Amino acid sequence: MFKALKEKLSNLIMKTNRLVLLRHGESEFNLRNLFCGWHDAPLSASGLEEARTIAAANLIAAKLVFDKVYCSTLSRSKRSAEVILSEMKCSFLPTVSDWRLNERHYGNLTGANKRDMANRYGEEQVQFWRRNYDGLPPPIETSNKYFYHICNNPAFQAVPIDQFPLTESMRMCVDRVSPVWSEIRKEVLEGIRVLIVVHGTVTRALVKHIEGLSEEQIEKVNIPNSVPIVYEFNMKTGELIGGSKYLGDAKYIEKMTEKVAGIGN
Ligand SMILES: O=C(OP(=O)(O)O)[C@H](O)COP(=O)(O)O
Numbered sequence: 001m002f003k004a005l006k007e008k009l010s011n012l013i014m015k016t017n018r019l020v021l022l023r024h025g026e027s028e029f030n031l032r033n034l035f036c037g038w039h040d041a042p043l044s045a046s047g048l049e050e051a052r053t054i055a056a057a058n059l060i061a062a063k064l065v066f067d068k069v070y071c072s073t074l075s076r077s078k079r080s081a082e083v084i085l086s087e088m089k090c091s092f093l094p095t096v097s098d099w100r101l102n103e104r105h106y107g108n109l110t111g112a113n114k115r116d117m118a119n120r121y122g123e124e125q126v127q128f129w130r131r132n133y134d135g136l137p138p139p140i141e142t143s144n145k146y147f148y149h150i151c152n153n154p155a156f157q158a159v160p161i162d163q164f165p166l167t168e169s170m171r172m173c174v175d176r177v178s179p180v181w182s183e184i185r186k187e188v189l190e191g192i193r194v195l196i197v198v199h200g201t202v203t204r205a206l207v208k209h210i211e212g213l214s215e216e217q218i219e220k221v222n223i224p225n226s227v228p229i230v231y232e233f234n235m236k237t238g239e240l241i242g243g244s245k246y247l248g249d250a251k252y253i254e255k256m257t258e259k260v261a262g263i264g265n
Contacts, residue, residue: 017188024043071101074103107139133219
């Protein structure tokens with residue numbers, strides 16, 4: 001009786017903390033419908049605008065406040081975070097750039113147009129590479145236009161040589177993100193208000209970890225650019241309270257999610 005009452009009381013005064021995930025604004029490669037991965041494509045003009053008018057605007061409208069930001073070492077992620085923080089007037093926040101949050105390496109598909117690949121190999125094969133949990137694109141070859149640029153990018157200096165990928169599946173990306181997610185989760189449960197600004201596949205990997213989705217379930221998840229996803233955790237038990245909450249116009253989010261799911265033109 002006393003125990004039940006104590007539990008009821010503790011639930012009433014449950015302390016919670018929020019975490020926000022965001023995919024960067026549209027990149028030049030997203031705009032041109034090219035596989036990007038570890039190529040360091042900049043944001044497009046609309047991507048810069050989106051970071052301001054969609055990502056930051058929705059965070060401000062929801063009155064969200066942050067203590068710390070995580071992004072990858074790729075410039076589309078870092079730049080989006082900078083623009084969002086500037087717009088929110090909190091550029092002073094500590095920002096961690098971690099290579100383990102870099103986009104999944106798309107192997108030799110890097111730089112290829114998704115529609116061209118579908119015309120050449122078929123839509124089923126392209127969707128297998130893109131969304132199957134074990135879909136592994138062929139490793140990047142020295143003849144790939146972006147090979148040397150990727151290998152020599154100083155943004156990847158911290159990557160241990162034996163962990164530098166030549167291609168990655170979703171499974172490999174989920175595993176790579178796992179230790180950094182454990183670190184972030186610990187901080188969230190300590191009360192640190194974290195914003196994560198990363199990439200499509202890395203966001204999906206984090207969604208899988210956070211929501212405990214199966215391999216089949218995560219294959220169906222598509223993440224639009226610049227749309228904040230909010231999670232709330234019970235700081236005592238670590239449990240997720242409710243599901244994900246996407247901030248912004250529902251019709252716009254649906255349209256952009258469908259666009260990401262498709263192969264495009
Ligand atoms: O680099 C990429 O992701 P990003 O634009 O989120 O960094 C991929 O090319 C996204 O393509 P996908 O949606 O076919 O996985």
